[in-house]
Amino acid sequence: MGIKVGLIVALMILISLSGMTLIRIQQFAESAKAVEETHLVIEALHQILLDVKDAESAQRGYLLTGHADFLLAHDAVAQRLVGRLTTLRDLTSGHLKQRDQIPILQDMIVQRMETLASGIALFRAPILDRGQIVDLIQGQGMSSMAQLHVQVHRMLATEEEELKRRAALVSHNAASSRQWIFFGNLFAVSLLLYGVWAILREIEQRKLAQRETQKSMAQLELTNKELESFSYSVSHDLRSPLRAIDGYSRILQEDYADKLDDEGRRILNVVRDSSKKMGMLIDDLLTFSKLGRKPVELRKIDMNELVDDVWRDVTSHADKVPAFNKAYLLPCYGDRALVRQVLFNLLSNSIKYSSTVSEPVIDIFSTEEEDEIVYSVRDNGVGFDMRYYDKLFGVFQRLHSESEFPGTGVGLAIVKRVVVRHGGRVWAQSEPAKETIFNFSLPTEVSA
Incomplete structure (x- = not known):
């Protein structure tokens, strides 16, 4: 019973370890996905910042040269920023703190792009000369761009903290999983080794018990044969005196019945009846004894x-x-x-x-x-x-x-x-x- 319990416990531990391993693998997969999303958010923030800078460069190039190519580059950056913000919003949908920061970032980007657009509009309407327009735009841009930098770096800092937290969680889960798997397997293997040892021990004990049983059976068979032989010999040897008793009592009954009184004849009949019963008993004993020897x-x-x-x-x-x-x-x-x-x-x-x-x-x-x-x-x-x-x-x-x-x-x-x-x-x-x-x-x- 103890062996069965030990093997069942070991099997349950191995099943539990397998289940826990599957859970840990699922957790690692989810953590890896979360880490990947964090990297994508960081990359998206950097790209947004670069796109705003590219928009500024395109505007400045247009103001300085008047070439339409710079204006086209500026418009393309404005379109990309819309897609970047949508992607960022999707990536941070499960992150409440970052999700609340995106509208602020979006407002700053819109404000910055409007400032750039107003500069282009001033350039097209020749109210001021180019030098004055560039100075005006630079003055406005430094303030809004500084605020945008602060907001982006604030969001980057949040993502860096989240990345460290998730990395620490993965490391902790990995360490605890290794410990669970190591000690669980060690315990299960110990139980299995104990079960094997107990089974081998029980097999040895059964062999010993079987040898003892065979020895006892041999002794019992020998004893039964001796008892049967003794019963047969006794029953057979009783026949001779029994026949003598029956024979002499019959002689007395036949030849001397007239010399015996009623009590004597009754006693003689009792002797003869008893001898007949004894003969029947001996016959039955012999039959019973023969049954044990007959194949x-x-x-x-x-x-x-x-x-x-x-x-x-x-x-x-x-x-x-x-x-x-x-x-x-x-x-x-x-x-x-x-x-x-x-x-x-x-x-x-x-x-x-x-x-x-x-x-x-x-x-x-x-x-x-x-x-x-x-x-x-x-x-x-x-x-x-x-x-x-x-x-x-x-x-x-x-x-x-x-x-x-x-x-x-x-x-x-x-x-x-x-x-x-x-x-x-x-x-x-x-x-x-x-x-x-x-x-x-x-x-x-x-x-x-």
């Missing part, structure tokens, strides 16, 4: 045919044969002999535990679920209390007394062992005095 050979099974065969077998000696409803059963893969044992035990139990009802009914049906087939055996017998469900599939566990229903308590344990060895599941539901359903699943195909 499972998976083959496709026609469950309809198999169920019919088992039903004939379990009802051949039954005192009362229940009604039997068999739906179409889907085929499966399994060991036919072992699956037959499962069906034999479940159907035998259904017959036994429904024998006390007046109209016993047993149903068997199947359903398909993903990669397995579920088979269900249902009866309307005595059922059992689900509070004791955990004891149902245990060895020697019985939910009914032997006086009610005979048995050794091994049958359902055999069912569970067979089904589990096939990789399936087994479970049951019951309502006392109503119905009981035993379910078990088998694979639909042979796994690789």
Whole structure:
């Protein structure tokens, strides 16, 4: 869990750094555009000042020589100044302080150009001689030109301050971006390295755990084999003394029954019955033990045919044969002999535990679920209390007394062992005095 959190945090940091980098790039682009606009404003102010000076030079040349070329140059400069002011107004549209200065600058330029135009008009009307006109115009021009210079330099100073501010902002943003990117990447790389280290460590721990599990499984398998071997040996070795007990008690019953009183004959019958039950128990133990050693050979099974065969077998000696409803059963893969044992035990139990009802009914049906087939055996017998469900599939566990229903308590344990060895599941539901359903699943195909 910690590894996942670390990797997620590192990924989020890298995504955040990428987002911040994009934002910074956008900010740099906007700052670069603003700096470029500032340079254009400075250039436009210088050009305006130069154009006014060019207009003065053209006027002076015209006054001194009277050539019309100077007059044309003056008019061209006047037209350019109109365009310069429009460009300047557009460039400073977002700068409130400069925007307020443009009308002042425009008035000064208009006033200066009008002064120049009045000089030309005086020259055309010969009221004064040229010397007097030049002196008059120069006197008027020095004052207005000085004011224009002050205004332009004031606006240039404002732009220079704005340029310094923007340059400082770009420098600050660049420095902070470098710091964020450096420390962010350092932190993210550290988290990633920690994640790699943790993953390698977890892989090593899993390998160790796997080796320990394999070791435990090997020990468990060896222990199970020893227990199965011991169970088989004990069960097999018990047969000889059990046969002797049964044989001698039968001899006593046959040859010396007349010499025993009623109590003696009763006790002898108890001994014989107990030996028979013990024999049944040993047979069931041997069957249970053999299941652990017998290899499972998976083959496709026609469950309809198999169920019919088992039903004939379990009802051949039954005192009362229940009604039997068999739906179409889907085929499966399994060991036919072992699956037959499962069906034999479940159907035998259904017959036994429904024998006390007046109209016993047993149903068997199947359903398909993903990669397995579920088979269900249902009866309307005595059922059992689900509070004791955990004891149902245990060895020697019985939910009914032997006086009610005979048995050794091994049958359902055999069912569970067979089904589990096939990789399936087994479970049951019951309502006392109503119905009981035993379910078990088998694979639909042979796994690789």
